[in-house]
Amino acid sequence: MALLRASGEHSGDDFDLSAVLGEKGDDSGIPNAGILIEFAEAAVGHDPARLKAARQAVLDTMGGAALADAAGVAALFNAIDRVADATGIPLEPEKAEMTEGLRSQLGIDQFGVVAEA
Amino acid sequence: MGSLSFENAQVPIRDEVAAALPRVWAGIGQPGTWLTAEQRVAIAAEARNAVGCALCEERKAALSPYAVDGEHDHLGALPDNWTDVVHRIISDPGRLMEQWYRQATASGLSEREYVELVGVVVSVVAVDTFCRGIDIAPPAFPDASPGNPTPETPDALDRELAWVPTLDPAVDGPLQREFYPGGIAAHIRRALTSVPATARSFWDMAFPLYLSGPEMRDFGTEFRAITHAQIELVAGRVSALNQCVY
Numbered sequence: 001m002a003l004l005r006a007s008g009e010h011s012g013d014d015f016d017l018s019a020v021l022g023e024k025g026d027d028s029g030i031p032n033a034g035i036l037i038e039f040a041e042a043a044v045g046h047d048p049a050r051l052k053a054a055r056q057a058v059l060d061t062m063g064g065a066a067l068a069d070a071a072g073v074a075a076l077f078n079a080i081d082r083v084a085d086a087t088g089i090p091l092e093p094e095k096a097e098m099t100e101g102l103r104s105q106l107g108i109d110q111f112g113v114v115a116e117a
Numbered sequence: 118m119g120s121l122s123f124e125n126a127q128v129p130i131r132d133e134v135a136a137a138l139p140r141v142w143a144g145i146g147q148p149g150t151w152l153t154a155e156q157r158v159a160i161a162a163e164a165r166n167a168v169g170c171a172l173c174e175e176r177k178a179a180l181s182p183y184a185v186d187g188e189h190d191h192l193g194a195l196p197d198n199w200t201d202v203v204h205r206i207i208s209d210p211g212r213l214m215e216q217w218y219r220q221a222t223a224s225g226l227s228e229r230e231y232v233e234l235v236g237v238v239v240s241v242v243a244v245d246t247f248c249r250g251i252d253i254a255p256p257a258f259p260d261a262s263p264g265n266p267t268p269e270t271p272d273a274l275d276r277e278l279a280w281v282p283t284l285d286p287a288v289d290g291p292l293q294r295e296f297y298p299g300g301i302a303a304h305i306r307r308a309l310t311s312v313p314a315t316a317r318s319f320w321d322m323a324f325p326l327y328l329s330g331p332e333m334r335d336f337g338t339e340f341r342a343i344t345h346a347q348i349e350l351v352a353g354r355v356s357a358l359n360q361c362v363y
Contacts, residue, residue, distance in 0.1 A: 022354065044358055075243045085206075
């Protein structure tokens, strides 16, 4: 999230970061965001028909190399999220401070809290 | 023997990815640091099998996953508590809790076995997700090679950062220089370091699939067929779906 914001700051773009919540992808300012969000959701889901359509949309719009790289990122984060959660590593204090407002705004701080209820 | 190849992929696969993922996959079938090859392959098979488990789906839908008892749809090759660990990491990682981890590692699964187990599980997650993404069948599991594990315990472990012990970055040693280049010890880089071979294998596939540390922060150069912003969008969306705060 912080890197997405930093990427926009570098390029001078004001990306709508709520796109990571699956909302307003095409209005986020990130090219082909809607297509990539749909692909990301389908890649980590278990609906073959949805994945087939999402894959084809990336292929038709962005090409095969983009599909492979998008699949690689989805694969890695589907794994690394589990590394973080299964080992109990905390967010670095400086990163937590840097993203405090953003995490609150997007509701990220509420992830997982139900289990603790 | 099951192996992973991208020769028949319908899209171009970068050389470093085409080299790394088969290497990691083959490694599942080798004796590990604390686990035998048979245990590693059984963990991998259970990780794939956990998708669609009825108990996991019931827990996922529950207000608290710890309030639902039952039996997993399992392959029968692992002890029950190991099976439960694999299934929970697969099905509901965002709601794992330290108390659960403490119970799991006090009931026949050591902390170092747990870390190696996590490494095997996430290797399957990464490979299977990538294969589905590019429309090739997830590979068969490698045969388990004979031989004993090769135990390795780093000297300097920090027990304060996370649930699991991690390699202490405050100590200057060869493992620290390997895993924390430039002295940068991001917490995620520390997560698996109590079992160095597991950490090594994970980052062997992670950098090619995503970006290396310097590439991640070099916003002036695009290293992939999708831009930094598009990469972080996909990464952020997946992490949100996994309810991952990190």
